[in-house]
Amino acid sequence: MSLIKDNILIGIISKSLLDLTQDQCICEMLNSDESIYALNYFSTNQTCQLLYSNITSTIIEFSLNSSLIYMNQSSISLTTKSTTALSTTTVTTSTSTSSSTTSLTSSTSSTTSSTSTTTTTTTAEPVWTLTGNLNSARYYHTSSVLLDGQVLVTGGYGGFGGILKTAELYDPSSGMWTLTSSMNYARYSHEATVLANGKVLITGGQSTGATAELYDTLSASWRLTNTTNILRRYSTASLLQNGIVLVNGGLNGSTVLDSTELYDPSSEIWTFTGSLNTARYYHTATVLTNGMILVSGGSSGVSTAEIDSAELYNPSTQTWKFTGSLNVARYYHTASLLTNGKVLICGGTSNNSYLDSSELYDPSTGLWTLTDSLNTARYYHTASLLTNGKVLVSGGSDNNGVLNSAELYDPVSETWTFTSNLTNKRYLHAASVLTNGNVLVNAGTDVSNEKTAELYSGG
Known part of the structure; x- marks a missing residue:
């Protein structure tokens, strides 16, 4: 069994349990008759979430005062990156930056004769x-x-x-x-x-x-x-x-x-x-x-x-x-x-x-x-x-x-x-x-x- 501090796993939740210690939550995970392979424990309010193992994708994210606990036999490879996209076969992480610029343009038609009307269109x-x-x-x-x-x-x-x-x-x-x-x-x-x-x-x-x-x-x-x-x-x-x-x-x-x-x-x-x-x-x-x-x-x-x-x-x-x-x-x-x-x-x-x-x-x-x-x-x-x-x-x-x-x-x-x-x-x-x-x-x-x-x- 492994633990990653200050991280949680986003997945399909079997149940949420209230007012339990971390050890009690681990016992609930081990004794569950369902396919539970991981849990998120929140120390601030003593709650935990039990997560199913047979899911198609998961996400790990930073979460202060929380712990991710998972079975060592889990087929999913976990890392301690702040945000990690996971699948049952691969783990992909990336950080990219991009910027955008915006502008406001306007176009005005010219007056073609002394009797025409000038029309202004702002887009x-x-x-x-x-x-x-x-x-x-x-x-x-x-x-x-x-x-x-x-x-x-x-x-x-x-x-x-x-x-x-x-x-x-x-x-x-x-x-x-x-x-x-x-x-x-x-x-x-x-x-x-x-x-x-x-x-x-x-x-x-x-x-x-x-x-x-x-x-x-x-x-x-x-x-x-x-x-x-x-x-x-x-x-x-x-x-x-x-x-x-x-x-x-x-x-x-x-x-x-x-x-x-x-x-x-x-x-x-x-x-x-x-x-x-x-x-x-x-x-x-x-x-x-x-x-x-x-x-x-x-x-x-x-x-x-x-x-x-x-x-x-x-x-x-x-x-x-x-x-x-x-x-x-x-x-x-x-x-x-x-x-x-x-x-x-x-x-x-x-x-x-x-x-x-x-x-x-x-x-x-x-x-x-x-x-x-x-x-x-x-x-x-x-x-x-x-x-x-x-x-x-x-x-x-x-x-x-x-x-x-x-x-x-x-x-x-x-x-x-x-x-x-x-x-x-x-x-x-x-x-x-x-x-x-x-x-x-x-x-x-x-x-x-x-x-x-x-x-x-x-x-």
């Missing part, structure tokens, strides 16, 4: 600008645009701060973050859905039990609502056109789920609906213009990895059916509904490789077609639909480490082009399109956890 080039810092660094969190235009950030993982239950509000008019009421339970890798009544529903994640919570924007307070039928994390949540919330798939312990549930905001009751044809997690879910839900890709298990299948959920019949399969099986990807009704997915990982490929789903044919590839392969990135119809992809990670690059997809030309770089490299971050059209990117992680936030404009 702002795409630029990232830092805005106010969050109160807490976090990743694996959620970021939701409220009906009043503010952005609510919830939970996440805070490094040596452990799993967070704090929540913050971003005010676009002031560019400042303020703490709001904390959730009842700390959680990360959860889902957040803004309901038609303006409240925010939080479900699942790495937390205590199958709890769900509601945030009331008027009182700025949280209250528990009915629990889901199954505890799940790495699932998806979608607001249907009838105001019901559909949660599907995910992970329960080491079990990959095919079950799906519906939440009725009026009764606050969860009910099972039709099951997925393929159990999956780390997938995406997109509400199509016809009201159906498209689920694509994901992982079918900790050993069988990526999925190429896609499914459609019909809210009227409450059933799932297969649609066309992806050209490239993938998970950790993103999905964006374009203004033409098609769905763009890009990036992710497959067969222990990071992907630059992108695909378009046409609901009228039920088929996927490959489109232009990203300039940089990436996973754990974000994708945002801009008001001009383009898709902004930012950050993420690849074989060379964490990225600060960003790209734009033009649905008209079906091409990707680089745009201005992020100020800070980040992945496992969140992105929200504000009511003014700017994109707010916040938090995430690099060598250290990020509490910075930045705005993208002029795209």
Whole structure:
């Protein structure tokens, strides 16, 4: 058994234990009947996390007053680098630096005759600008645009701060973050859905039990609502056109789920609906213009990895059916509904490789077609639909480490082009399109956890 001080391992957590000594946590790991191979111990609050051994990738990061303890027979080679990307066969570390410059240009047409009108057109080039810092660094969190235009950030993982239950509000008019009421339970890798009544529903994640919570924007307070039928994390949540919330798939312990549930905001009751044809997690879910839900890709298990299948959920019949399969099986990807009704997915990982490929789903044919590839392969990135119809992809990670690059997809030309770089490299971050059209990117992680936030404009 080996120990690395001031580091933790980011992976799939079996359980979190409270009020235990380090030796007690080690005993729990050794006596577990599950495939536990490592634990993170946090001395400040005497908590530990037991991690599964049969996972596809892990990350080690610096975390003060914490210890990573792992079995010597583990097949994963660990190092003490601040941030290390790991796979079951290789260990890759890198440090890269890059800088970007931005400018503002304007063009003015000349007056051609005494009777013509002079027209001045000012075009702002795409630029990232830092805005106010969050109160807490976090990743694996959620970021939701409220009906009043503010952005609510919830939970996440805070490094040596452990799993967070704090929540913050971003005010676009002031560019400042303020703490709001904390959730009842700390959680990360959860889902957040803004309901038609303006409240925010939080479900699942790495937390205590199958709890769900509601945030009331008027009182700025949280209250528990009915629990889901199954505890799940790495699932998806979608607001249907009838105001019901559909949660599907995910992970329960080491079990990959095919079950799906519906939440009725009026009764606050969860009910099972039709099951997925393929159990999956780390997938995406997109509400199509016809009201159906498209689920694509994901992982079918900790050993069988990526999925190429896609499914459609019909809210009227409450059933799932297969649609066309992806050209490239993938998970950790993103999905964006374009203004033409098609769905763009890009990036992710497959067969222990990071992907630059992108695909378009046409609901009228039920088929996927490959489109232009990203300039940089990436996973754990974000994708945002801009008001001009383009898709902004930012950050993420690849074989060379964490990225600060960003790209734009033009649905008209079906091409990707680089745009201005992020100020800070980040992945496992969140992105929200504000009511003014700017994109707010916040938090995430690099060598250290990020509490910075930045705005993208002029795209």
